[in-house]
Amino acid sequence: MSSLPVQRAVPRHRICVMPGDGIGIEVMEAALPVLDALGLPCELVFADIGWECWRREGNTVPQETWDRIASCDAALLGAITSKPPREAEAALPLSLRGTGHAFVSPVIQLRQRLGLYANIRPVTDVLGEGRYRFTVIRENTEGLYAGLDFARIPAEFEPVLSGREASGAPWRRAGPDDATMSVRLQTRHGLSRLFRFAFEYARSQGFDRVTLADKPNVLRHSGAFAREILESVAADYPDISHHIDNVDAVALWMVRRPERFGVIVAENMFGDILSDLGAGVMGGLGLAPSANIGDAGAYFEPVHGSAPAYAGLNKANPSAMFLTIAMLLEHLGYRREAAAIQSAVAETARSACRTYDLGGNASTREMAAAIIARSADKAAGRLVSGFALNEEK
Known part of the structure; x- marks a missing residue:
């Protein structure tokens, strides 16, 4: 009797992964294996974003990245490097300098284009x-x-401000170029x-x-x-x-x-x-995750910066990335696995295996490996302490 062909599970969710810059790449690489360790049916779709995209083509979010984001259920973003206009212009190829390319933060682009009006920042007693x-x-x-941030007073506002000045407002200015205005x-x-x-x-x-x-x-x-x-x-x-x-x-x-x-x-x-x-x-930005949610989209990111001075040193705290992944998983419906990661991060952060910012001497990869091992054990044994396992959505 012939055996039936093996039926492989079709991934239930597609996640667009954008590693970003600096330590964003390192903590992303260290944390992503937790998805395999938990046996989650997720397909990862990688896309470029950030400073290197700007240096290459004068665009921090290429069109191919937008297309990949649109094909996925959610996005996971690493830390992004941003620099002032003069430095950004100097980083462009000679052929693109002075041609009108403006550096626009990828984070701002994502929030505006995807309509992500709510930024969520959980604060938990991890330590x-x-x-x-x-x-x-x-x-x-x-x-x-x-x-609505103006380098000079717009003409439309002059009647309002002039009326206030005439009635005894405490500020004084010589004209519209003598003040700035934010609304x-x-x-x-x-x-x-x-x-x-x-x-x-x-x-x-x-x-x-x-x-x-x-x-x-x-x-x-x-x-x-x-x-x-x-x-x-x-x-x-x-x-x-x-x-x-x-x-x-x-x-x-x-x-x-x-x-x-x-x-x-x-x-x-x-x-x-x-x-x-x-x-x-x-206890610091190394523990802080975030989500950006709209009516028809979402992306998730740790809130620490790209920290170029620490890039390549294998010392950045990966906890924020793990907690960010937990938020993403909860958003996709994997609440038990999310709670397992949260609990694993808390236990590891209080153990001897923790990075320098938490008073330890573990490397990024060492702390990440400890979190992954604990996450897998907790998910398999349904033993999650410190975080409620509310499976009702």
Whole structure:
């Protein structure tokens, strides 16, 4: 009797992997084997992005990369190198210099082109005993980073500013070239989708509190606008409390009593600052993962930089990349495997096998190998300590 042909599993998910620059490449190479160790049916599609693309062709995100991103379910991004305009221009081939090529951050391009309006930064007590667990959700497209940043006062704003000056405003200027101006733009559409995302995230992660970090006592009208929208959205989530706190007070209490928070949501600049503070609360950028989510796309990246001075030294902490992969896997539905990685990272970071930034002397590859081994053991034995295994989606 003839045997039946072996039926091989078709990959369920395609992940676009963009290693990036500097230590981004090293931690990516060290961490990716965890997917095979966990036996996950994922196909990896590699694509170029970042500084070397710029140096080669004057474009940080080539069209082929956009095509590969579009063919995948999600993207995993390594750290990216960015430099000021003069240095960026000098790095181009001679044939491209002075031809109008402008360096645009790949991160900004991805967020804008893919409509990724929510930046998610979990803050967990990786180095301690699980005392706190909260998440900062930052708006990605509006606020003070909306691009309304002017080197001189636009003519359209002159009547407003001149009227304020005439009524006794404390600033003084000689004319439109004697000042710069940045505008905080917030729209009902942008805030509504951000707040709804924050409440949905809180519910899915078991948080019972959403805090808007703003400055309504100073930014009175835009603060009142955000409050009205927050209260309207919150009415649909009676099981989750909502609060509005001054952003400076939130920063203080993140350091003093991080356990008081669940989801912190903020406009672009406030969220940018608070999310990096959250990394400091955790123990450093080497432990900080992130996700960028939209209605029809997502990419995931550790938030440390490319650190060119450390590239090739095999000493960068790979933990943030592992925790970023865990976020990606949870997004794709592999919640148990994600929790296994999270728990493995926490145990390894508290063990003797840890990198220099955590007080150890392990190399990138050594710490990564330890995390991978623990991840596989935990996933196989269904033994994950320190992180809840909520399999309900």
